[in-house]
Amino acid sequence: xxxxxxxxxxxxxxxxxxxxxxxxxxxxxxxxxxxxxxxxxxxxxxxxxxxxxxxxxxxxxxxxxxxxxxxxxxxxxxxxxxxxxxxxxxxxxxxxxxxxxxxxxxxxxxxxxxxxxxxxxxxxxxxxxxxxxxxxxxxxxxxxxxxxxxxxxxxxxxxxxxxxxxxxxxxxxxxxxxxxxxxxxxxxxxxxxxxxxxxxxxxxxxxxxxxxxxxxxxxxxxxxxxxxxxxxxxxxxxxxxxxxxxxxxxxxxxxxxxxxxxxxxxxxxxxxxxxxxxxxxxxxxxxxxxxxxxxxxxxxxxxxxxxxxxxxxxxxxxxxxxxxxxxxxxxxxxx
Amino acid sequence: xxxxxxxxxxxxxxxxxxxxxxxxxxxxxxxxxxxxxxxxxxxxxxxxxxxxxxxxxxxxxxxxxxxxxxxxxxxxxxxxxxxxxxxxxxxxxxxxxxxxxxxxxxxxxxxxxxxxxxxxxxxxxxxxxxxxxxxxxxxxxxxxxxxxxxxxxxxxxxxxxxxxxxxxxxxxxxxxxxxxxxxxxxxxxxxxxxxxxxxxxxxxxxxxxxxxxxxxxxxxxxxxxxxxxxxxxxxxxxxxxxxxxxxxxxxxxxxxxxxxxxxxxxxxxxxxxxxxxxxxxxxxxxxxxxxxxxxxxxxxxxxxxxxxxxxxxxxxxxxxxxxxxxxxxxxxxxx
DNA sequence: CCTTATAGAGTAAACGTTTACTTTATTTTA
DNA sequence: TAAAATAAAGTAAACGTTTACTCTATAAGG
Numbered sequence: 205x206x207x208x209x210x211x212x213x214x215x216x217x218x219x220x221x222x223x224x225x226x227x228x229x230x231x232x233x234x235x236x237x238x239x240x241x242x243x244x245x246x247x248x249x250x251x252x253x254x255x256x257x258x259x260x261x262x263x264x265x266x267x268x269x270x271x272x273x274x275x276x277x278x279x280x281x282x283x284x285x286x287x288x289x290x291x292x293x294x295x296x297x298x299x300x301x302x303x304x305x306x307x308x309x310x311x312x313x314x315x316x317x318x319x320x321x322x323x324x325x326x327x328x329x330x331x332x333x334x335x336x337x338x339x340x341x342x343x344x345x346x347x348x349x350x351x352x353x354x355x356x357x358x359x360x361x362x363x364x365x366x367x368x369x370x371x372x373x374x375x376x377x378x379x380x381x382x383x384x385x386x387x388x389x390x391x392x393x394x395x396x397x398x399x400x401x402x403x404x405x406x407x408x409x410x411x412x413x414x415x416x417x418x419x420x421x422x423x424x425x426x427x428x429x430x431x432x433x434x435x436x437x438x439x440x441x442x443x444x445x446x447x448x449x450x451x452x453x454x455x456x457x458x459x460x461x462x463x464x465x466x467x468x469x470x471x472x473x474x475x476x477x478x479x480x481x482x483x484x485x486x487x488x489x490x491x492x493x494x495x496x497x498x499x500x501x502x503x504x505x506x507x508x509x510x511x512x513x514x515x516x517x518x519x520x521x522x523x524x525x526x527x528x529x530x531x532x533x534x535x536x537x538x539x
Numbered sequence: 540x541x542x543x544x545x546x547x548x549x550x551x552x553x554x555x556x557x558x559x560x561x562x563x564x565x566x567x568x569x570x571x572x573x574x575x576x577x578x579x580x581x582x583x584x585x586x587x588x589x590x591x592x593x594x595x596x597x598x599x600x601x602x603x604x605x606x607x608x609x610x611x612x613x614x615x616x617x618x619x620x621x622x623x624x625x626x627x628x629x630x631x632x633x634x635x636x637x638x639x640x641x642x643x644x645x646x647x648x649x650x651x652x653x654x655x656x657x658x659x660x661x662x663x664x665x666x667x668x669x670x671x672x673x674x675x676x677x678x679x680x681x682x683x684x685x686x687x688x689x690x691x692x693x694x695x696x697x698x699x700x701x702x703x704x705x706x707x708x709x710x711x712x713x714x715x716x717x718x719x720x721x722x723x724x725x726x727x728x729x730x731x732x733x734x735x736x737x738x739x740x741x742x743x744x745x746x747x748x749x750x751x752x753x754x755x756x757x758x759x760x761x762x763x764x765x766x767x768x769x770x771x772x773x774x775x776x777x778x779x780x781x782x783x784x785x786x787x788x789x790x791x792x793x794x795x796x797x798x799x800x801x802x803x804x805x806x807x808x809x810x811x812x813x814x815x816x817x818x819x820x821x822x823x824x825x826x827x828x829x830x831x832x833x834x835x836x837x838x839x840x841x842x843x844x845x846x847x848x849x850x851x852x853x854x855x856x857x858x859x860x861x862x863x864x865x866x867x868x869x870x871x872x873x874x
Numbered sequence: 875c876c877t878t879a880t881a882g883a884g885t886a887a888a889c890g891t892t893t894a895c896t897t898t899a900t901t902t903t904a
Numbered sequence: 905t906a907a908a909a910t911a912a913a914g915t916a917a918a919c920g921t922t923t924a925c926t927c928t929a930t931a932a933g934g
Contacts, residue, residue, distance in 0.1 A: 220913065225893085226913090229892080233911080234913070253655050254890085255891070257595045258596055258889070258890035260919095261918095262890085262891050262893085262918070263919085276624065278614070282613055282617035289611065290638065299635060300634060301620065316588060320591040322592050345542070430820070456824070466826045485765070490826075493798075546920075554884085556921080557922080568881080570881095571882060590920055594921055594922080595921090596920080597922050
């Protein structure tokens with residue numbers, strides 16, 4: 205059963221395809237009420253739906269945006285994507301997802317693909333948009349937005365929280381609650397998203413509290429995940445058994461710390477306080493529930509896609525810093 | 540700077556567009572080596588990329604598949620999607636994601652959208668494909684696959700684990716380790732995916748162990764999440780304080796049980812054993828780490844998309860039951 | 875050396891829409 | 905009541921490709 209086209213409808217309804225098209229697009233001109241009814245009925249009866257590809261070709265718009273993630277596994281990406289999709293939907297756009305695995309070749313390949321598919325804009329999520337892609341980005345000539353990431357390329361708006369400030373606040377929160385022996389667990393310090401800025405925030409807060417940060421107070425690892433949190437915490441305890449409070453660069457790492465602390469018989473928050481980062485669902489599930497810095501990923505995703513759509517419609521847009529806040533739960537002792 | 544088209548390339552290279560097209564598609568016929576080189580160079584120099592929309596129109600293929608999720612937030616969807624994208628990529632297809640929010644109207648709307656976008660296949664994930672959509676599905680005339688869900692519509696392959704069997708095994712695992720006072724926490728019992736089959740598996744295992752299941756041994760709630768797990772567990776403890784082992788219909792619920800147990804001073808696994816379901820990342824992060832039934836979501840997603848792509852290529856395909864297994868961690872005491 | 879096959883390359887139709895332009899019929903205006 | 909304005913509907917070009925078909929020149933065959 206072949207799909208019916210506008211031609212089929214026109215033939216069935218005894219009108220020209222132009223008329224069908226006009227009715228379809230509800231132009232309000234070019235047909236009488238009677239024909240409109242008639243055409244609509246015919247369309248209904250035949251189960252006709254317009255071919256978006258043909259439409260796209262002539263209107264030069266695909267109704268599609270592309271989203272690049274290192275990997276859409278994990279809570280963070282999932283929530284970002286959820287927000288993105290919601291906004292896109294509100295603007296009548298569809299979302300194509302791509303997993304770059306942080307591989308530049310794959311990324312380049314996906315950009316080409318999206319280019320060929322005539323996407324109207326691209327969201328670059330959770331990763332640094334390096335100047336390697338400058339040429340491609342320029343050539344594509346559609347708006348880009350980075351989401352929970354940064355851009356080396358000039359003129360690309362970023363949607364994110366101010367990581368350094370948020371980390372500063374998290375650290376200060378620990379200090380304010382009476383802690384002076386702090387440590388931090390992090391992923392790679394040169395990670396320009398979750399690494400450097402959070403570490404800087406931590407250091408600054410310490411400096412401002414007159415207890416400059418020693419290198420050994422920061423323990424880092426390959427990634428920002430659970431296992432790395434465990435390992436990092438072990439090494440903290442090896443070097444600084446006096447530590448009473450920890451800032452973890454992600455909730456997953458914090459969960460690792462909690463788990464390892466439990467294994468070592470360290471009681472949270474009595475012996476050790478910990479604050480996380482992200483406020484993923486995980487944070488409320490740990491025992492004790494994790495006090496953490498909230499990034500509202502769903503909202504972030506929404507705002508990024510919204511921004512992108514505005515840009516597609518020709519408005520000019522600028523970077524957006526979303527507010528962070530500290531979600532107080534039970535993992536930090538209050539003196 | 541307008542995008543260059545095949546015409547521009549043809550003009551620049553002093554050949555016809557047919558020649559360019561042939562070179563582009565590497566047909567092997569219709570051009571000499573010399574022209575090929577020349578055309579390729581021109582393409583490179585101009586930074587030309589073919590317009591997939593125009594291609595799609597004439598070839599009648601969009602290179603796109605659609606994926607419908609109730610919501611892509613949450614670990615499970617994220618991993619499924621990750622697998623889907625990987626397989627799609629391997630088959631040269633792009634993935635459009637849609638969040639139906641389990642709303643039939645939205646679902647219908649998305650199906651229409653995907654139809655108009657000429658997707659070559661659809662994955663219906665994490666949800667029951669009800670006969671409400673039968674008409675639309677038939678009309679779309681492209682392959683469908685359900686993923687981690689079931690279909691009321693005839694002839695649609697399903698990719699999932701055998702939930703009932705897996706639940707049976709999980710329950711039996713508890714029994715085998717010496718537990719006789721079992722209870723289950725679940726979401727809505729009429730949920731045809733995570734509800735009914737898992738409950739049935741639980742009941743059967745109990746029956747086969749000669750301790751038929753009383754209604755109060757199963758506590759259920761609105762959803763399958765953390766809070767619901769907590770509540771369900773409270774009500775279990777109210778009715779059956781003698782319970783020594785719990786089967787949770789999801790890891791999140793299990794986390795809720797763990798959290799609530801901790802609050803009540805119940806020690807896991809000494810006082811109470813618990814087995815979860817899903818083996819999301821969460822399972823290894825709880826304290827103690829959660830013994831659980833593994834569904835390999837990433838693989839499931841991959842296999843579903845793979846199956847779909849095979850179907851698109853005309854092979855005929857059939858439902859796939861992925862193997863489950865029990866991942867032993869620390870939340871079940873062994874006697 | 876003439877016929878026939880063959881390879882290289884061009885022409886134009888087709889894919890399913892939208893839309894500017896045109897035609898025809900009807901209504902308004904004077 | 906004729907001219908002008910308006911509304912309804914049709915015609916055909918265009919969007920950027922692919923591809924069947926055609927044409928030309930060169931190579932092969934006798």
